Amino acid sequence: MTFRLAVTLSLFAILLAACGGAPAADDTASAASVAEADPAQQQAAVPQQQQPTPVPGAPEGVVAVVNGEPITEEAFNAALARRETEFDAADRETLENFVLNTLINQEVTEQAAVLLEIGVTDDVVQAEINALKGLLDGDEAAWTEWLTVNGYTSETEFAAELRNQLLVSRVRDFVVGDTPQQTTLQVQARHILVETEADALMLRNRLENGEDFVLLAAQFSKDITTKDAGGDLGWFAREELLEPRVAEVAFTQQPGEISMPVATRLGYHIIETLQFDDLPVQPEKQAQIAQGIFDDWLTTETDSAIIEIYR
DSSP states (O other): OOOOOOOSHHHHHHHHHHOOOOOOOOOOHHHHHHHOOOOHHHHHHOOOOOOOOSSSSSTTTEEEEETTTTEHHHHHHHHHHHHHHOOOOHHHHHHHHHHHHHHHHHHHHHHHHTTOOOOOOHHHHHHHHHHHHTTTTTTTHHHHHHHHHHOSSHHHHHHHHHHHHHHHHHHHHHHHTTTOOOOEEEEEEEEEEEEEHHHHHHHHHHHHHTOHHHHHHHHSSSSSTTTTGEEEEEEETTTSSSSSSHHHHHHHSSSTOOOOOEEEEEEEEEEEEEEEEEEEHHHHHHHHHHHHHHHHHHHHHHHHHHHEEEO
């Protein structure tokens, strides 16, 4: 019998990257890509820091070093094998980079946990494993099969990965703190998304010359879910968008101000800030805002880390 059992805590849900994630075959942009995360997309997402340049002289059996701590080739290959069973990557290199970034983010978070004096005991890990076994009615043969199907060679290997997941979860809870808030500063903005910087500059010039934003969005924008609404992204908090650069620009402009071209993984945006207000945070957006806070923290920690890549 071949089956999968959903693990209640997922490292890849916790490290939901606003800008990255598993590769998608369809490159058509949508408002969900910019404004609201699909739960399945969140589960696969990992913040994408700038990939460090590989350096020569690799230590034997090491694929990366984070602040002096190695990520071994064995750990990388094991994680890669598990991810291959879950995602259909457009190409091997994309999947490998995704896995390596995930391991780097995990190591950065684990190092922060030491400084924050956050840990996970053996008893907590074993309790989680016992709970998972309970879903299989204590059938050891079924448990062994589940481990194999999901890419684990032993319960010990799974326990180590589960400990990492629980640790990241606790760090995330610490970083996010008391959010969500009842109200927060939000902005209403609209955008036009195009493929090239030249197209974006052309549209900005037309807007500066008095042409209508709504009409230009309807005609040119690649964002299929906002173009017919004049590119309106609605109201959102600073940490809410999956494309943090769009939020950053919208929040730093004055109402009525139109940005220069803003590059993201989707293309080039022309962003107009419309208005600001302190508004209630909708329940369905609380998780997105909390995740955005953690993503910002993780990006800061990763940017300040010394990372060497050997592959």
